[in-house]
Amino acid sequence: MIWDLEKYHDNTVIIDEYGQAMTYSELAAEGNRIAAVVGGRCLVFSLCQNTIGSVAGYVSFMNADVVPVLLNAHLEWELLHGLLVAYQPKYLWVPESQSEEFSGMEHVYASYGYVLLRTGYEKKYPLYPELGLLLTTSGSTGSPKFVRQSYTNILANAQSIVHYLELDETERPITTLPMNYTYGLSIINSHLLVGATILVTDKGLMQKEFWQFFKEKQATSFGGVPYTYEMLDRIRFFRMDLPSLRTMTQAGGKLIPELHKKFAEYAQEKGKKFVVMYGQCEATARMGYLPADKAVEKCGSMGIAIPGGMFHLTDMDGQVVLEPHVTGELVYEGPNVTLGYAECGEDLIKGDERRGILETGDMAQFDEDGYYYIVGRKKRFLKIYGNRVNLDEIDRMVKGHFEGLDFTSAGVDDHMYLFVTDSGLADGVKAFIVAKTGLNSAAFKTIVVDTIPKNDAGKTLYKELAKYYE
C-alpha cells in the first residue's frame, strides 16, 4: 500500500470544478470496493482525465497492488488498439462517455463517472512483484514502449518531493497537467502522502472556468512546462490577484532564461516560491530542483539533486567530470530510478535492469557551487509542449506510412521542422504527424527540399538542415 488514506480520514482529498468532493475515508472505502471487484493483482489500462473518477481509480489500483497503465483518454483509437493487443490487460478503467467504444467488453463496476470493463483477453502476462505502474515516455506517438515504475520508485520520489517542497495538509494544488504525464502524476502522488486536497479540472489556463475554480477553491500551487509559462506571460499573469497561490513549479524542459528570471522575480516580490525542477519518466518524475531562494541568483540552472539522489557528469571517455563548466552527460543515481522499459506483455516480468543508475541523455555542466545547467542533448529528440518526441521515431513512422518518401525531422523545442522531398505530400505528412502525436499543429512546419542532405555513408547531415530554422 502506497498511501495510508485512513490517516487523514476527514480531510478532503479531491474537489472537482462542479463542486463534487471526496474525503480520504471515502477514497479508502472506494478503494476497497474496486479491489473487491478486480479480485487481485492484474493489469488495467486506465484512460485518464483530470476528474475524480480517474484519480480515485488510480489510487485504488495502486493501493490494491493492481498495476495500472496510465494513458490519455484522447489517445487515438488505432494506437490504443495496438497497445491493447500488445499487453492484453484484464480490465479497462474508462470515462462513462467512452464506454460504448468498447462494445464487446463486460461492464463490471461504475463510480464517479468511470466504468470498469472486463476485456475478456485470455492471456495473462506475469507481473514482476515490485512493478507498480506503467507510463508512456512521451505521452504521444503511441509507441508501445512503457516505463516500468516500482512501488519503491514511486514512494521514494513522492517523499523526496514532499521534503524539498515542504508540503503539508494545507496544500491545495490545482491540476494543469494530465495525470498520465509523469510530472502531473508526481503532484498527485506527493500530495496524497501528506493529506492535502487536490483540485481537479480538465479546464485549462486559457479558460475563465479554470481561474474561477482556482480562486473559489483557493489553489496554493500549480505546475507547468515551459509552454505553460509562456502562456501565463501572454495572458499577463503578473497582473492577476491570486492571494492563495504559494508555489509555482516548472519542469518538462528548459524555460528560456528571460522567463525564468521574470517568474523568479515576481515570486520574490510577492512572497511566493518559484521552483524550477528537472526530471524524466525514467526517474519516476523528479531528479533535480532549484531551491526557491536561489531562483534569481542561479537563473537558468535546473539546480541540484533532490534529497536521496546524486548527480555526476561523465565525459566522452566515460570519466567523471571534476571541473566546473565542463560539459558531460548527466548521470543520476537514486531510489527513484525506474526498473527499465517494457515493449510488450512478456516484458512485465522483467526485474530491475538499471540498478539505481540513469544516464539521462542530457548534456550538462555544473558551476563552482555545484548547480547544474542543461546545455544540450545526446539523442535526437525534442520537447514539444513538455512532451518528449523522438525524432528518429517520427522519421520511421512517416517513412513507414508514406512508402518511398525521403523524409526527416529536426528542429528546436516546441518547433519541429518536417523536411519532405515531395511537395504533393507536404500537407499529408503534417496531418499524419499531428494525428499520431496528438500535439497542436502549430508545433510543426513543413519545408520542401530537393533532397535530404546525406554523407557518403547515407547518414543524414542534420547540421545542413539547421539553416532552415536557426
Added chain:
Amino acid sequence: MNNTEKYNQAFMETFELKAEQLPGLEYQAIPAWDSVGHMGLVAALEDVFDIMMDTDDIIDFSSYEKGMEILSKNYNIKF
C-alpha cells in the same frame, strides 16, 4: 479586407479551416483550438487589429461568436 474578413482569416490561418466552418465554432471543439491554438489565435488577432487584449478577454474568448462580441464591445472593432 473588411473587419469580418480579417477576423475570419485569423481563424482560418491559425486552425487551418475554411470560412464555412467558423460559425458556431467553440474552444476545444476541434483539436487545433486548444490552449496552444488559443495563444496563436490571440496573437493573430492582436496583430491584424493592432490591439492588446486584456487577460479577462483572452480567457473569456470561448467561441467564434463570443470573440466578435468581445472585440466589438471592448476594442471598438465594428463588424
